[in-house]
Amino acid sequence: MSAVVSPAIAAGARPPAQAGAPPLVVAHVAKSFDADGRVVPVIGDLSLTLNEGEIVAIVGPSGCGKTTLLNTLCGLIAPDSGRVSWFGREMSGQPAGVGYMLQKDLLLPWRTALRNVMLGLEIRGVSLSEAEERAHVMLDQLGLHGFADHYPTTLSGGMRQRVALARTLVNEPDVLLLDEPFAALDFQTKLLIESDTAKLVRESRRSVLLITHDIEEAVSIADRVIVLSKRPTRVKAIYDIALGTERTDMIAARESAGFVDYVRRIWADLDVTRN
Amino acid sequence: MNGSPLPPRAVADAGIDSAAENAAARRLAAHRRARLCASLLVLASQIALLAAFIAFWEYMTAFDKQAAFMFGSPSAIAGFLLTMASDGSLWRDTYVTGVETLLGFLVGNVIGTLIGLSLWYSRFVSRVIEPFVIALGSIPIIALAPIIIIWFGTGLTSKIAMSTLSVVIVALVTSYKGAVGVDADQINLMRTLGASKFQIFRKLVVPASLTDIFAGFKLTVGFALIGAIVGEFMSSSEGLGHAIFKAGSLYIIPKVFAALVATIALALVLTFIVGKVEKLLMPWRRLG
Ligand SMILES: Nc1ncnc2c1ncn2[C@@H]1O[C@H](COP(=O)(O)OP(=O)(O)OP(=O)(O)O)[C@@H](O)[C@H]1O
Ligand SMILES: [Mg+2]
Numbered sequence: 174m175s176a177v178v179s180p181a182i183a184a185g186a187r188p189p190a191q192a193g194a195p196p197l198v199v200a201h202v203a204k205s206f207d208a209d210g211r212v213v214p215v216i217g218d219l220s221l222t223l224n225e226g227e228i229v230a231i232v233g234p235s236g237c238g239k240t241t242l243l244n245t246l247c248g249l250i251a252p253d254s255g256r257v258s259w260f261g262r263e264m265s266g267q268p269a270g271v272g273y274m275l276q277k278d279l280l281l282p283w284r285t286a287l288r289n290v291m292l293g294l295e296i297r298g299v300s301l302s303e304a305e306e307r308a309h310v311m312l313d314q315l316g317l318h319g320f321a322d323h324y325p326t327t328l329s330g331g332m333r334q335r336v337a338l339a340r341t342l343v344n345e346p347d348v349l350l351l352d353e354p355f356a357a358l359d360f361q362t363k364l365l366i367e368s369d370t371a372k373l374v375r376e377s378r379r380s381v382l383l384i385t386h387d388i389e390e391a392v393s394i395a396d397r398v399i400v401l402s403k404r405p406t407r408v409k410a411i412y413d414i415a416l417g418t419e420r421t422d423m424i425a426a427r428e429s430a431g432f433v434d435y436v437r438r439i440w441a442d443l444d445v446t447r448n
Numbered sequence: 449m450n451g452s453p454l455p456p457r458a459v460a461d462a463g464i465d466s467a468a469e470n471a472a473a474r475r476l477a478a479h480r481r482a483r484l485c486a487s488l489l490v491l492a493s494q495i496a497l498l499a500a501f502i503a504f505w506e507y508m509t510a511f512d513k514q515a516a517f518m519f520g521s522p523s524a525i526a527g528f529l530l531t532m533a534s535d536g537s538l539w540r541d542t543y544v545t546g547v548e549t550l551l552g553f554l555v556g557n558v559i560g561t562l563i564g565l566s567l568w569y570s571r572f573v574s575r576v577i578e579p580f581v582i583a584l585g586s587i588p589i590i591a592l593a594p595i596i597i598i599w600f601g602t603g604l605t606s607k608i609a610m611s612t613l614s615v616v617i618v619a620l621v622t623s624y625k626g627a628v629g630v631d632a633d634q635i636n637l638m639r640t641l642g643a644s645k646f647q648i649f650r651k652l653v654v655p656a657s658l659t660d661i662f663a664g665f666k667l668t669v670g671f672a673l674i675g676a677i678v679g680e681f682m683s684s685s686e687g688l689g690h691a692i693f694k695a696g697s698l699y700i701i702p703k704v705f706a707a708l709v710a711t712i713a714l715a716l717v718l719t720f721i722v723g724k725v726e727k728l729l730m731p732w733r734r735l736g
């Protein structure tokens with residue numbers, strides 16, 4: 174493998190964080206697209222803050238601009254106006270220490286599970302043996318022991334999504350941006366992977382911004398749920414979720430006292446007919 | 449991860465019990481046998497079809513001297529193949545044409561694929577040269593033959609040049625198509641992992657284009673052979689094209705067909721090799 178290391182993104186090199194600054198602050202971000210010469214405003218005026226060790230879920234109607242928001246946050250597209258600050262510094266280019274995971278697993282078919290997980294480490298110029306070692310540990314933690322040498326085509330949907338999660342986590346990002354990563358999974362697999370993700374994230378005090386269509390998923394996993402309006406999207410409501418249970422067990426969370434009430438209220442907020 | 453790792457769990461979402469596994473293994477074996485039978489049947493039908501065609505040909509020409517002269521006959525063709533094999537000209541001609549084809553194939557594909565892939569780097573450059581590529585691609589290579597012979601002489605080089613020219617544009621277009629067809633989300637993923645443009649090229653675009661590149665290889669085996677043979681038609685002292693041309697101008701039709709059989713065999717062997725290399729280079733394609 175080539176050991177090309179661009180100095181800016183060499184292992185661990187991050188812009189010096191401002192002490193005490195929250196991992197992510199979004200202030201008055203707006204974004205429009207140009208569709209056949211017509212300007213379509215997608216993000217209206219959006220502000221939010223993600224604190225350290227916090228899991229924040231974002232729910233909103235389909236097509237309201239959630240993916241656009243995440244793409245903006247990780248520097249894939251530029252906002253028209255507003256500011257995005259990572260760890261107190263205004264964003265320029267791709268933010269370091271941020272892992273992005275999409276609904277599609279996007280595994281490379283010519284790489285085995287292990288080599289897929291190693292991708293980010295290879296890109297950052299981590300030595301092959303160390304990358305291999307860390308990828309193995311990550312796969313083991315996500316219950317994929319023994320599947321390291323499998324090609325993606327021979328894995329089930331749930332396993333592929335775990336490999337994608339391992340590929341994100343192995344880079345030890347401080348913040349995870351997750352775009353409906355569990356949407357394509359069956360219910361049982363989904364609960365298991367959600368619980369694993371919550372465990373791995375909470376024990377290392379990482380921050381997560383999770384986009385989802387699934388209100389129950391949002392309430393069970395997140396500390397805070399942000400409801401977005403239809404296009405052009407703004408923050409419509411914010412719920413601080415206090416379930417009083419261990420927040421790494423999705424089944425316990427779903428059975429806890431306040432759960433149904435939160436789900437009902439958020440559901441009512443989302444209801445299109447009431448917009 | 450810094451925290452205490454979770455204990456490795458055994459098999460993720462794969463319920464396996466051994467009795468069911470045995471039954472599944474038996475089913476799999478039966479399935480394999482069925483598939484083997486099916487491909488044997490296809491092969492047997494192909495051989496039968498060929499045999500029927502040869503028998504019909506032989507029958508139609510056996511009692512009709514005129515037809516035998518015009519169309520040759522399988523037995524006469526076989527006779528010529530034997531004499532050409534024993535006097536060594538068959539091997540010599542096949543070898544010469546094979547070398548020309550192979551070198552033209554390699555040079556054309558290497559140049560075409562390198563240009564095609566590197567065009568991925570700059571949308572601007574690729575848009576600028578697109579009409580020129582289309583224009584070059586539409587030139588019938590045979591029209592270039594006289595010039596090629598003036599430039600490269602009547603030896604091996606001019607045949608390789610003809611063969612290369614027949615290949616290069618196709619290789620360029622197929623590899624470029626493969627490169628620009630790479631999933632935009634996949635490129636975004638590489639970018640969020642901090643990949644430079646070269647890393648995206650090296651780790652994503654090139655391997656993702658392999659499927660299209662090999663499709664181009666399979667297509668251009670034939671083109672390379674045509675190029676070499678056309679080159680030999682123009683001027684040559686050896687090679688299968690030379691043998692075909694000479695026998696044709698002397699009206700020895702069965703000998704034309706004999707050389708043609710050798711040409712087809714050459715094409716089949718080269719296509720077979722490309723297929724093997726493809727399987728070797730893309731092991732993941734055999735799965736799923
Ligand atoms: N590159 C683009 N050019 C033009 N319009 C775009 C572009 N990307 C997205 N859009 C439009 O912006 C809107 C928001 O898209 P986006 O993918 O962000 O929605 P979403 O909230 O993620 O939807 P979903 O819940 O279905 O995933 C859509 O109407 C889409 O058509
Ligand atoms: Mg989306």
